Amino acid sequence: MVKNSTTLSLRRGLLSVLGLLAFWEIGRRLHFPFLSAVPAPTEVFASLDQIVGNSKFWNDWIASFSRVLSGFALAQLVGIPVGLLMAMSRTLRYLWFPPLEILRPIPPLAWVPTSIIFWPTTELSIIFVIFLGAFFTVVLTVLGGARAIDERLIRAARSFGSKPRDIFWRIVLPATLPSIITGMAVGMGVTWEVVVAAEMIAGKSGLGYFTWASYVGGNYPQIIVGMASIGIAGYLSSGAIRVLGKQATPWQRQI
Amino acid sequence: MTVIETPSQSRTTQAADINSLALTLFRVRQWFTQSSPYLGFLGVASLLLAWYLLTEFFNVPRFNKLPGPVAVWREFTSPSPTFGISIYTPEYYMHIIWSIWRVLQAFFWATVLGVPLGLFMGWKRAFRDYTFPVLEIVRPIPVLAWVPVAILIFAGIASREAPVIFLAFLATFFATVLNTMLGVESIDEVYFRAARCLGSKPRHIFFRVVLPGALPFIFTGLQIGVGVGWFSLVAAEMISGEYGLGFLIWDSYVLSQFPVIIIAMLTLGVVGYGFSAIIRLIGASLMRWADRSGV
Amino acid sequence: MTPVAARGAINIRNVSKIYDPDGANVLAVDNCSVDISPGEFCVIVGPSGCGKTTLLNAIAGFHDISSGEISLDGKPICTPGFSAEPGADRIVVFQNGALFPWSTVLNNVAYGPVVQGTASSIDAKTNAQALLAELGLSGIGDRYPNELSSGMRRRVEIARALINDPKVLLLDEPFRAMDALTKGVAQEFLLQAYDRVRKTVFFITHDLEEAIFLGDRVLVMTTRPGRIKQTLHVDFGRPRNYKIRSSKQYLTFKSQIFEAVREEAIRAFEAGERELA
DSSP states (O other): OHHHHHHHHHHHHHHHHHHHHHHHHHHHHTTOTTTSSSOOHHHHHHHHHHHHHOHHHHHHHHHHHHHHHHHHHHHHHHHHHHHHHHHHOHHHHHHHHHHHHHHTTSOGGGGHHHHHHHSSSHHHHHHHHHHHHHHHHHHHHHHHHHHTSOHHHHHHHHHTTOOHHHIIIIIIHHHHHHHHHHHHHHHHHHHHHHHHHHHHHHOSSSHHHHHHHHHHTTOHHHHHHHHHHHHHHHHHHHHHHHHHHHHHOGGGOOO | OOOOOOOOHHHHHHHHHHHHHHHHHHHHHHHHHOSHHHHHHHHHHHHHHHHHIIIIISOOTTGGGSOOHHHHHHHHTOSSOTTSOSTTOHHHHHHHHHHHHHHHHHHHHHHHHHHHHHHHHHHOHHHHHHHHHHHHHHTTSOGGGGHHHHHHHHTTTSOTHHHHHHHHHHHHHHHHHHHHHHHHHHSOHHHHHHHHHTTOOHHHHIIIIIHHHHHHHHHHHHHHHHHHHHHHHHHHHHHHOSSSHHHHHHHHHHTTOHHHHHHHHHHHHHHHHHHHHHHHHHHHHHTTTSOTTOO | OOOGGGSOOEEEEEEEEEEOSSSOOEEEEEEEEEEEOTTOEEEEEOOTTSSHHHHHHHHHTSSOBSEEEEEETTEEEEEBTEEOOOOTTEEEEOTTOOOOTTSOHHHHHHHHHHHHTSSOHHHHHHHHHHHHHHTTOTTOTTSOGGGSOHHHHHHHHHHHHHTTOOSEEEEESTTTTSOHHHHHHHHHHHHHHHHHHOOEEEEEESOHHHHHHHOSEEEEEOSSSBOEEEEEEOOOOSSOOGGGGGSHHHHHHHHHHHHHHHHHHHHHHHHOOOOOO
């Protein structure tokens, strides 16, 4: 019974996706409103050949990915310890929380001009903005996760005579791991958003730049290819995190 | 013969009076000696101080290119500012209102379209089977990657406003639909069963179980939605807008009016925060019944 | 004129239920047969996961059965491949409570009549108010469930069921989550409500003392797959008083059935299987 319902779901999903593509194609051919300027699926597929063969396209992939990884890694390296420290030390929490809450609502992209002024290279300024975007997410998620640890677990550890160091490495860290991973997955999503926009605004390479340049250059089917590429790249990155996350937290596997 | 004395009445009332006074004094003393408000001030103050020292006082290289707090404050509070933006200039408020108005429109459409969609997706398996895959394919595409397509879609049909609002709408829409759907899925099966036992027809189940049950998640979704919508709007304004805080940031950068950048950034922060707070308050008042300890 | 209690006869005939959670065929209920007379208070006792909830859910209409037949007043309500829609003729009071958290007590109790269209909203609320008062629950109409104690919530839920004048009341370990003291008082409340309306009651529990205190008939169910192992007729007469718990007769009843229950408990303990809901 269960197997039947999953295949049914898949079939319906496939049907709707194909239906939408058909609608898009027909709409474009018949010049429906809203679709008259948008390239049709067939045009997009036709242009794939050219694009995939061009090495510059793959360089753009590498460029975006390297920015994403640098900014993201930096955000984790700084953000996770900050979050954990804030969770464990009341003083630090009260000290750092207000400034963080003031800076957090400022959209990361709003930092682009300031970042460009400050950093010597465009690359660094993009990475900085990416870092900011992911940093706040990470700190908040880690902080929330660490603070939500069941007090009883810590009490149990203490009644065994654990030192603070043990409590941190053996209780707090593993218990916060799921939140850290969630923060990473969400942060990765934010990271791609920021990368794309930053590249459109101020970049000279990368998938975001590719998409924007295609528009400016009048090569509309390429825009769709660019968008799809970014979507796939983002999906792969988040997926990788989720897979690694599941490996790191085997106790969370549910039947 | 000993008589066991019970404490006299007068003594207990005396003790009560002393207790209430002592209690008040204790509370006042606590507030002053508790570190939290001080630490908070200290945190913000040290941030401002660091900003000031690095940019204006010590003139640290690279930092000295950035506008410092003094320059920003002077500009912000001047009746005739050098770059035309201060609390006294109407342009400042105009930009704010443009941005807010756009976000409100995006938010409105995202809610009106997203909440019902999410509710149905959570409630009816078949509906979800048809709609979820399409959503999941489109969702990973960063909203801002849509900028060119958004411009193309609305080219010649709507004003230049449409693409910008559309982008903010997209971001909010996805957050709203997803959270609403999760909200419905989070409703304990037991409530559906109880409702069916009591003779409910499908429309009753929708309006009396699905909708109220998902409400906490819907509001979380709206809060998140406003946040990401705001974020996308600013980016869209920077890329292709006229007026608005995002536009102001980019424009003042291009024109080298650096203090205005900071003014706009901080304004963004404050307004964004205000939006979330308002939604949180509305949500809290509509859901007095929600268990405070958790949903 | 049919006597009030002529409605609500349940016939369970050779009922079996096979679950298929992950491709594993699990026999939850094995060939159970029970005939419940109208107005009877029937209790099923058994260890957790033995299949008693499965039986209750089948009567309520939440799923069908693999073989056999369940009928209510002569009409089949559950057969292989068919299950009559859950309805207000056989209302369930759930284990952890199912009062709608987003509605006030009054709106909860009035829910059934309003939704079935048998009363206008105002009338339903007035009736709800009256019923609550009769059951000793006045003054809480405007509160939300999470503001009430578990004992009160369970009582309100019983009121929500009774206002619909169901043929059968199905209670799925309703007092399971309560502490022993509250449980005792809640049980007495249920008995008082029962005495007033004399509906057929199908009550499941793992608590033997509760079963004997409440029921006209106590059936012992084995561990999975659940079979009816033993039946005990508890003829205390009604209304019952909490004092019967320390009476000699009570102990006699208990001693007749205790061994059977204990056997099943040990079996369940050693099997160590995860309970299927």
